[in-house]
Amino acid sequence: xxFFVAQALNGLIIGLLYALIAIGLSLIFSxxxxxxxxxxxxxxxxxxxxxxxSTLFGINPLIAVFLSMVVVFLLGVAMQYFFLRPLYTGAVExxxxxxxxxxxxxxxFFQNLAMSLFGPWTKKSQDFLSGVTSIGFLTVDNxxxxxxxxxxxxxxxxxLIINKTFVGKALRAVSQDRDAAAIVGINSHxxxxxxxxxxxxxAGGAGALIGPIFLISPMMGxxxxxxSFVIIVLGGMGSIKGAIIGSLLLGEIExxxxxxxxxxxxxxxxxxxxxxxLLAIVLLVKPTGxxxxxxxxxx
Amino acid sequence: MKKNVxxxxxAILIGVAVPLVFRSYWLHVAIIALYYALLASSWTMLAGxxxxxxxxxxxxxxxxxxxxxxxxxxxxxxxxxALICGALAATVVGLLIGVLVxxxxxxxxxxxxxxxxxxxxxxxxxxxxxxxxxxxxxVPHLYTTVSKTPYYYTMLGLLxxxxxxxWTVLRSRYGLFFRAIREQEEAAAxxxxxxxxxxxxxxxxxxxFAGLAGSFFAHYIGTLTPNSMxxxxxxGLLIAMSVIGGIESLAGAVAGAVLVEFLQEYLRALEMWRFxxxxxxxxxxxxxxxxxxxYPIYQRFAARRVEPRTVADAEA
Amino acid sequence: xxxxxELVKDFGGVRAINKLSFTVGENELxxxxxxxxxxxxxxxxxxxxxxxxxxxxxxxxxxxxxxLPSYEIARRGIGRTFQVTQVFHRMSVLENMMVPALAVPHxxxxxxxxxxxxxxxxxxxxxxxxxxxARNLSGGQQKLLELGRILMLDPDVIMLxxxxxxxxxxxxxxxxxxxxxxxxxxxxxxxxSHDLQSIFNLSQRLIVLNExxxxxxxxxxxxKDDDRVVEAYLxx
Numbered sequence: 001x002x003f004f005v006a007q008a009l010n011g012l013i014i015g016l017l018y019a020l021i022a023i024g025l026s027l028i029f030s031x032x033x034x035x036x037x038x039x040x041x042x043x044x045x046x047x048x049x050x051x052x053x054s055t056l057f058g059i060n061p062l063i064a065v066f067l068s069m070v071v072v073f074l075l076g077v078a079m080q081y082f083f084l085r086p087l088y089t090g091a092v093e094x095x096x097x098x099x100x101x102x103x104x105x106x107x108x109f110f111q112n113l114a115m116s117l118f119g120p121w122t123k124k125s126q127d128f129l130s131g132v133t134s135i136g137f138l139t140v141d142n143x144x145x146x147x148x149x150x151x152x153x154x155x156x157x158x159x160l161i162i163n164k165t166f167v168g169k170a171l172r173a174v175s176q177d178r179d180a181a182a183i184v185g186i187n188s189h190x191x192x193x194x195x196x197x198x199x200x201x202x203a204g205g206a207g208a209l210i211g212p213i214f215l216i217s218p219m220m221g222x223x224x225x226x227x228s229f230v231i232i233v234l235g236g237m238g239s240i241k242g243a244i245i246g247s248l249l250l251g252e253i254e255x256x257x258x259x260x261x262x263x264x265x266x267x268x269x270x271x272x273x274x275x276x277x278l279l280a281i282v283l284l285v286k287p288t289g290x291x292x293x294x295x296x297x298x299x
Numbered sequence: 300m301k302k303n304v305x306x307x308x309x310a311i312l313i314g315v316a317v318p319l320v321f322r323s324y325w326l327h328v329a330i331i332a333l334y335y336a337l338l339a340s341s342w343t344m345l346a347g348x349x350x351x352x353x354x355x356x357x358x359x360x361x362x363x364x365x366x367x368x369x370x371x372x373x374x375x376x377x378x379x380x381a382l383i384c385g386a387l388a389a390t391v392v393g394l395l396i397g398v399l400v401x402x403x404x405x406x407x408x409x410x411x412x413x414x415x416x417x418x419x420x421x422x423x424x425x426x427x428x429x430x431x432x433x434x435x436x437x438v439p440h441l442y443t444t445v446s447k448t449p450y451y452y453t454m455l456g457l458l459x460x461x462x463x464x465x466w467t468v469l470r471s472r473y474g475l476f477f478r479a480i481r482e483q484e485e486a487a488a489x490x491x492x493x494x495x496x497x498x499x500x501x502x503x504x505x506x507x508f509a510g511l512a513g514s515f516f517a518h519y520i521g522t523l524t525p526n527s528m529x530x531x532x533x534x535g536l537l538i539a540m541s542v543i544g545g546i547e548s549l550a551g552a553v554a555g556a557v558l559v560e561f562l563q564e565y566l567r568a569l570e571m572w573r574f575x576x577x578x579x580x581x582x583x584x585x586x587x588x589x590x591x592x593x594y595p596i597y598q599r600f601a602a603r604r605v606e607p608r609t610v611a612d613a614e615a
Numbered sequence: 616x617x618x619x620x621e622l623v624k625d626f627g628g629v630r631a632i633n634k635l636s637f638t639v640g641e642n643e644l645x646x647x648x649x650x651x652x653x654x655x656x657x658x659x660x661x662x663x664x665x666x667x668x669x670x671x672x673x674x675x676x677x678x679x680x681x682x683l684p685s686y687e688i689a690r691r692g693i694g695r696t697f698q699v700t701q702v703f704h705r706m707s708v709l710e711n712m713m714v715p716a717l718a719v720p721h722x723x724x725x726x727x728x729x730x731x732x733x734x735x736x737x738x739x740x741x742x743x744x745x746x747x748x749a750r751n752l753s754g755g756q757q758k759l760l761e762l763g764r765i766l767m768l769d770p771d772v773i774m775l776x777x778x779x780x781x782x783x784x785x786x787x788x789x790x791x792x793x794x795x796x797x798x799x800x801x802x803x804x805x806x807x808s809h810d811l812q813s814i815f816n817l818s819q820r821l822i823v824l825n826e827x828x829x830x831x832x833x834x835x836x837x838x839k840d841d842d843r844v845v846e847a848y849l850x851x
Binding site: 472475476478479481482483485486487488489490491492493494495547 | 663664665684685686688689690694695697701702703704705706710713714715717718719764767768
C-alpha cells in the first residue's frame with residue numbers, strides 16, 4: 001500500500017511536468033491550428049539552457065528555469081516568424097503537409113544542433129533543493145516537491161492570463177475565428193507569435209524542471225514530445241482543461257502501470273510504451289479526444 | 300517519355316560502373332546510399348504521391364531487418380527466403396497501419412506513425428533476450444566473400460527492380476488515383492475512386508519495399524541495433540533526402556539519398572555538425588522551395604508544364 | 616428514379632435533416648433552394664454517400680443506395696459537384712478528366728475514354744488547357760472542369776452544388792446552356808443555388824428547404840407565390 005501511494009505521488013509529479021509540455025502544445029494547436037512536431041525538442045532546449053545558466057554562470061537553478069523559458073520563448077518567436085508565418089500569408093501551398101514537415105524538420109535540426117553543441121552524453125543539472133522531506137510514511141525528494149510547486153504555479157499563472165487579461169481574450173478570439181478577430185483589429189500574426197512563443201516556453205520550462213530529477217541529453221525531448229501528443233489527443237486537441245486532465249492521467253498510468261502490469265525488468269522498459277499504445281487506441285476509437293472538438297484542416 | 304528512359308539508362312550505367320571506380324570504403328558508402336535510396340523512394344511514393352505523411356518507414360525497414368535476421372538465426376531459414384519473409388512482415392504490418400490510419404488526416408497520421416515507430420523501437424530494445432537490444436544483434440552475412448562488390452550489385456539490382464515496379468504503379472491508373480486522393484479525398488470518392496482500397500494499397504506497396512531494403516541491410520551490415528536502425532533522427536535524415544530530391548519524384552528521392560549519403564561521408568571531418576547542416580538544409584528547402592532542389596532543376600530543363608507521368612497524358 | 620424517404624441526419628445533438636422525403640423523376644430538372652443552413656448541401660452529401668443518414672431511405676432505380684460507399688454510388692450513375700470547387704490541383708486538366716474514366720470498371724478502352732475527355736473539354740471550350748495544371752486555371756475554368764469531370768462518369772443524375780456562385784456573368788450564361796443541353800440529352804439534374812433568378816429560370820420543379828424540412832414542392836411559379844417560402848427567406 002505504501003509503495004502504491006509513493007508511486008501514485010510520483011505519477012502526479014510526472015503528470016504535472018507533462019501538463020506543462022502538453023498545455024504548450026495545446027495552446028499552439030488551438031491558435032495556430034498546427035501540431036508542433038518540434039515540441040519535445042523545445043523542451044530539450046529549455047533543459048540545456050537552464051543547465052548552462054546554472055553551471056556556467058552560477059545562477060540559482062530556480063531562476064535559471066525562468067531565464068530558460070525566456071530564451072525558449074524567443075526561440076519560438078523566431079521559429080514562428082521565419083518558418084510558420086508563411087502559412088498564414090498564403091505564401092505556402094499544401095499547408096498541412098508543410099506544417100508537419102517544417103516542424104518535424106526543425107525538431108531534427110535542434111536535435112542535431114544539441115548533439116553538436118552539448119555532446120551526446122547525459123548530464124545532471126544542479127539540485128533546486130537537496131535532501132528529502134518525510135510526510136508520514138512517505139519520503140519525497142525535495143527537488144520533486146519544488147518542481148511540483150513551480151509547475152502548478154506556472155499553470156495557474158497561465159490560466160489567469162488566458163482567462164482574465166486582454167491578451168488572453170485576443171488569444172481565444174484568434175483561436176475561435178481568425179478572420180473575425182482580424183476584423184475587430186487583432187493582429188493575428190502577433191498573436192500567433194505570442195502563442196507559439198508561450199507554448200514552446202512552457203515546454204522549455206518543463207525541460208528545465210526535469211533537469212535536476214532526471215538526466216538531460218539531446219534525445220531527451222523525443223519521448224516527452226510524443227507523450228504530449230498523446231495527451232492532447234487524449235484530452236482533445238486545443239483543450240487546455242483536457243491537456244491537464246490527460247497529463248495527470250498519463251503520469252499515473254505510467255507510474256502505476258509499470259509496477260502492476262508487467263514483470264519489473266521489462267516494466268521499466270515498457271513504461272514509455274504505455275503512452276504510445278494509449279495514443280494508438282485513442283486515435284482509433286475517438287480521434288477527437290475526450291473533450292475536444294472536431295479537428296479542422298488548415299486548407 | 301523518351302528523355303526519361305534515356306536518363307534512367309544513363310543513371311543505371313553509372314550505377315553499374317561505380318565498383319570500377321570506388322573501392323572498399325567508398326563502395327560501402329555507395330551501398331548505404333542505395334539502401335537509403337530505396338527507403339526514400341518508398342517514402343516518396345507514400346507521402347509525395349498518395350499524400351500519407353507517414354513517419355514509420357524506418358521502423359518498417361527495421362521490422363524487415365529483424366524479421367529476416369531472427370529467422371536466419373533462430374530457424375535457420377535459407378537467406379533468400381528470410382529476405383522475402385522480412386519484406387512480407389513489413390508488408391503485413393504496413394497493411395495493418397494502412398487500415399488503422401484510414402480515417403486519420405494529416406497531423407493525426409503523422410502522430411500515429413511516430414508513436415508506432417517508437418513503439419517498435421522500445422519493444423525491440425525491451426525484448427533483449429531475443430534481439431540483444433542495444434548490445435547489437437549479430438546477423439549472418441548474405442555472401443561469404445569479404446568483397447563488397449557482390450553486395451553492391453545486389454543492392455543496385457534490388458533498387459532498380461523496385462523502382463521499376465513503383466514507377467509502373469505510379470504511371471498506371473493506380474498512380475492517378477493515389478494523386479487524386481492526395482489532392483481531394485472526397486472529390487476522388489464521388490468520382491468513383493475506391494479511396495479505402497488505394498490508400499491501403501499505397502501503404503502496402505511502400506511498406507514492402509521499406510521491408511525489403513531493411514532485410515537486405517541486415518545481412519549486409521551484420522550488426523543490428525534498434526536505435527541506429529530506427530531512431531526518429533534517422534527518419535528525419537530520410538525525409539531530408541526525399542525533400543531535397545523533390546517530394547513528388549522517385550528519381551528525386553534516389554538523387555537526394557545518394558547526394559546526402561555521399562555528402563555525409565565527405566563531410567565526416569565536421570562530425571555531428573554535418574547533420575546540423577542537413578537539418579538546416581531540410582527546413583530551408585521546405586521553406587523556400589517546397590518542391591525540392593533537384594526536381595525543379597530537372598523540370599526547368601525538361602521545359603514542359605506537365606510531365607507525361609501517367610496514362611492520361613500520352614497523346615490520344 | 617431517385618427517391619428520398621423519411622431522411623434524418625443528426626450531427627451531434629443537432630438535427631440537420633428532419634424527415635425529408637421527395638422523389639426525382641426521369642429526366643427531371645429539380646432545383647433545391649432554401650436559406651443558409653437549411654440542409655441543401657447536407658442532402659446532396661447524403662445522396663452521394665459522403666454522409667451516412669441517421670435514419671431513412673434513399674433508393675435509386677429501385678435499389679437502396681443509402682449506406683453504400685461514395686464510389687459505388689458514383690459508379691451507379693450519380694455524379695455531383697462541390698460548393699467550393701474541388702478539382703485535383705496538382706494534376707493536369709486531362710488527368711482530372713481521366714480519374715472517373717479509369718476509376719469505374721468496364722468503362723471501355725482507355726483510348727476511347729481519352730477521346731471522350733477531349734470531346735467534353737471541347738464542348739466546354741477548355742480543351743486548349745488540357746495539359747495545364749488544374750491549379751493554374753481560373754475559378755470559372757475550374758468550375759467547368761468539375762462539370763466536365765462529372766460527364767466522364769456518364770451519370771444519369773447530376774447534382775450541382777452552387778454552380779453559379781462566383782462565376783462571371785457571361786460564363787454563367789454558358790453554364791445555363793450546358794445544363795440545358797445535357798438535360799436535353801436525357802440526364803436528370805438536381806441543382807442547389809442561391810442564385811434565385813437562375814434557378815427559377817432553369818428548374819422544372821423546385822423544392823424549398825428550411826431547417827432541414829421540406830416546406831414547399833412544386834413548379835417555380837407556385838413556389839414563388841407560396842407564403843411559407845417568403846416567410847422562410849424574409850422571416851426573422
